[in-house]
Amino acid sequence: MKGTRWFLAAVLALGLGLAQAQVVLRALMEDVPETHIIEKLLPDFEKKTGIKVEFEVVQYGAMHDKLVSQLLAPESAYDFLEVDFLWAGEFPAAGWLEPLMPYVKKSGFDLSPYLPSMLDLVGYYNGKLYMIPMYNYAMGLIYRTDLLADPTLKAKYRERFGKELAVPTTLEDYVQTSVFMKQNAGVAGAAMQGQRGDPNFMEFSNYVFGAGGDFADKNWHVTLDGPAGEKALRLYVKNIREAAQKGALNANLDDTYREMCQGRAWSMITYWWMLPQLDDAQKCPKVAGKVKLAVMPGGHGVNGGWGWAIPRNSAHKEEAWKFIQWVESKEIVKKRALMGHAPTRRDALTDPDVLAKYPYYAQVLKILEGAKKVPIFAYTAEMEDVVGREVSLAATGQKDVKTAIRDAAKGLYGLFKKAGLVK
Amino acid sequence: MRARVGASFAAPGVLVLLLVVAFPLLYALALSFSSYTFLKPTLAPWVGLAHYLEAFRDPYFLNSLRLTALYAFLTVGLSLLIGLAIAVLLFQPAPGKEFFYAVISVPMLIAPVGVALIWKMILHPELGIVTYLLGRLGFSAPDFFGDPRYALFTLALVDTWQQVSFVALVLLAGLRSLPKEPLEAALVDGASFPQRFLHVTLPLLRPVIGVVLILQTIAELRTYDLVYVLTRGGPGAATDLLAYFIYRKAFLGLDLGGASALAYLLLLLTLALVVFYYRRVFAEI
Numbered sequence: 001m002k003g004t005r006w007f008l009a010a011v012l013a014l015g016l017g018l019a020q021a022q023v024v025l026r027a028l029m030e031d032v033p034e035t036h037i038i039e040k041l042l043p044d045f046e047k048k049t050g051i052k053v054e055f056e057v058v059q060y061g062a063m064h065d066k067l068v069s070q071l072l073a074p075e076s077a078y079d080f081l082e083v084d085f086l087w088a089g090e091f092p093a094a095g096w097l098e099p100l101m102p103y104v105k106k107s108g109f110d111l112s113p114y115l116p117s118m119l120d121l122v123g124y125y126n127g128k129l130y131m132i133p134m135y136n137y138a139m140g141l142i143y144r145t146d147l148l149a150d151p152t153l154k155a156k157y158r159e160r161f162g163k164e165l166a167v168p169t170t171l172e173d174y175v176q177t178s179v180f181m182k183q184n185a186g187v188a189g190a191a192m193q194g195q196r197g198d199p200n201f202m203e204f205s206n207y208v209f210g211a212g213g214d215f216a217d218k219n220w221h222v223t224l225d226g227p228a229g230e231k232a233l234r235l236y237v238k239n240i241r242e243a244a245q246k247g248a249l250n251a252n253l254d255d256t257y258r259e260m261c262q263g264r265a266w267s268m269i270t271y272w273w274m275l276p277q278l279d280d281a282q283k284c285p286k287v288a289g290k291v292k293l294a295v296m297p298g299g300h301g302v303n304g305g306w307g308w309a310i311p312r313n314s315a316h317k318e319e320a321w322k323f324i325q326w327v328e329s330k331e332i333v334k335k336r337a338l339m340g341h342a343p344t345r346r347d348a349l350t351d352p353d354v355l356a357k358y359p360y361y362a363q364v365l366k367i368l369e370g371a372k373k374v375p376i377f378a379y380t381a382e383m384e385d386v387v388g389r390e391v392s393l394a395a396t397g398q399k400d401v402k403t404a405i406r407d408a409a410k411g412l413y414g415l416f417k418k419a420g421l422v423k
Numbered sequence: 424m425r426a427r428v429g430a431s432f433a434a435p436g437v438l439v440l441l442l443v444v445a446f447p448l449l450y451a452l453a454l455s456f457s458s459y460t461f462l463k464p465t466l467a468p469w470v471g472l473a474h475y476l477e478a479f480r481d482p483y484f485l486n487s488l489r490l491t492a493l494y495a496f497l498t499v500g501l502s503l504l505i506g507l508a509i510a511v512l513l514f515q516p517a518p519g520k521e522f523f524y525a526v527i528s529v530p531m532l533i534a535p536v537g538v539a540l541i542w543k544m545i546l547h548p549e550l551g552i553v554t555y556l557l558g559r560l561g562f563s564a565p566d567f568f569g570d571p572r573y574a575l576f577t578l579a580l581v582d583t584w585q586q587v588s589f590v591a592l593v594l595l596a597g598l599r600s601l602p603k604e605p606l607e608a609a610l611v612d613g614a615s616f617p618q619r620f621l622h623v624t625l626p627l628l629r630p631v632i633g634v635v636l637i638l639q640t641i642a643e644l645r646t647y648d649l650v651y652v653l654t655r656g657g658p659g660a661a662t663d664l665l666a667y668f669i670y671r672k673a674f675l676g677l678d679l680g681g682a683s684a685l686a687y688l689l690l691l692l693t694l695a696l697v698v699f700y701y702r703r704v705f706a707e708i
Contacts, residue, residue: 194569197657249657
């Protein structure tokens with residue numbers, strides 16, 4: 001009897017001990033294929049480390065508010081984070097993220113395979129490393145090859161402009177071709193996402209970079225209202241008013257996808273990952289096999305991406321770093337890439353197996369090499385709203401281009417000032 | 424002694440009310456005078472009325488205020504008119520009324536986000552059924568949400584579609600509870616249906632209409648979900664209603680102090696309207 005009691009006590013103690021020993025890492029993840037790819041690979045991590053990982057999967061729109069409330073709490077419910085580049089200024093500025101360089105040095109983690117544009121976007125903030133690039137969604141031009149090759153359209157274009165109909169390489173050429181397609185091809189020249197806020201801000205930013213402009217210089221002096229910014233807005237307004245689909249002023253990414261998928265538009269300026277969606281014969285039979293990806297006309301598009309980070313108030317920082325090391329290891333990144341992940345490492349983008357499966361990654365690499373980032377600071381999300389509002393006012397004709405770009409620049413300056421970046 | 428026993432019974436309820444109503448209100452008031460942001464979550468330094476004054480200097484806030492007033496006027500007015508018409512129709516003796524009750528209740532049962540998504544597709548400028556039907560009739564459908572001339576009105580109509588159920592059911596309940604004698608007396612005196620409705624039914628229904636007005640105005644001034652799903656305040660600033668403006672101030676601008684001040688202005692506006700309704704509708708009863 002006494003022996004049985006001892007045995008039960010030992011089993012209980014062992015059980016409690018095991019329960020205490022098993023660390024469970026929790027993270028808030030966006031409900032996108034990338035998350036489910038990683039979920040499939042998690043047993044490998046658990047087997048190697050004994051650490052369990054649980055994802056709380058939600059829609060993008062719910063993420064920011066949920067994260068902020070946890071980051072403000074004494075202890076975060078999330079042990080590691082995936083951070084969109086739009087928050088990559090806000091989170092470190094608020095002191096919510098753990099600097100990662102000490103972890104990198106201690107573990108010998110190699111940062112050299114990462115593309116510099118990605119480390120710049122979702123790695124460093126004010127010279128300190130807070131994130132490890134996780135995923136890229138840079139923007140470029142997706143266009144219909146069948147319309148570019150159409151002999152009637154080619155002849156008409158040559159007759160009207162005295163040059164060949166081809167993939168545009170400058171912003172002026174792009175808008176000109178887009179308007180031409182609307183007038184002659186029976187489709188919208190561009191499927192545009194003109195809804196105020198993130199959709200039109202992201203789209204317009206490509207025009208700014210494509211026109212050779214930028215939002216600010218290295219010292220945070222606003223340059224948006226310079227000649228390039230004004231030209232960008234003028235061309236954006238022309239394209240949305242003369243060449244875009246009906247309803248473009250309130251359209252978002254989903255709307256433009258539907259437009260393009262149904263063969264109702266010649267082009268779209270969008271995230272590169274849209275290409276495999278459109279090129280899928282089951283999803284988009286009307287355009288599959290007829291779409292291609294190109295660098296944003298003008299050579300520079302918007303860079304976008306996510307990074308891994310560890311919250312300052314995480315209870316399991318060391319274990320969280322182990323997870324990041326594992327998920328960003330060469331072996332796992334390649335596995336993820338072969339399953340459809342969008343890599344941030346050059347070795348994955350140039351890997352022969354990956355390229356054999358996804359030949360357009362060669363183009364993605366070019367897009368990433370030329371990609372530029374929008375200002376990343378504490379009020380990036382508000383910047384999207386302020387600039388987006390002015391772009392939308394210009395697009396609806398409620399403000400002229402000069403006034404709108406000046407007001408956008410003024411709003412941007414106000415935000416830089418609020419963030420303490422300028423005096 | 425009895426008073427003490429009574430107070431002890433009321434105490435838990437009062438305590439809960441203080442915790443869930445008074446505390447958040449007072450805390451928000453304190454925030455509105457502070458420089459509290461998500462980046463610097465401390466009340467100090469106090470900024471006094473700065474957030475309130477700043478709001479009245481912001482042309483986009485004033486635009487939101489104007490749009491919200493117009494929106495509330497449109498939605499409350501339309502839902503009251505249509506709801507009253509439906510309630511009067513349902514009050515008449517007719518077979519199979521249960522079916523109509525069920526149909527009328529459906530919009531009320533759908534979450535506003537669901538309503539927004541349904542109407543987004545119905546009014547889609549290229550793929551929507553309304554666009555298709557108008558096209559078949561030889562008309563070109565307007566760009567309902569993409570044209571700043573129509574966006575606010577379309578939003579108000581979508582909202583009205585949902586709110587009419589509630590208004591109709593409350594007014595129907597009011598009609599059923601009216602005393603029969605005045606109506607019968609009017610009938611005996613030879614009053615026509617419009618005369619009976621305007622001079623007997625409507626005055627008797629006034630308290631119920633007053634309650635509906637107050638509830639609907641409060642709900643409409645706080646409209647957020649439809650704007651979030653359908654237009655995000657655009658195109659331009661054509662649908663930038665106050666509640667959505669406040670949300671952006673808090674969660675995009677990270678400025679909880681400023682957002683609390685705006686929320687208090689919305690609260691004051693709502694209170695002023697409620698007091699106005701009380702005076703106009705209930706004072707003479």
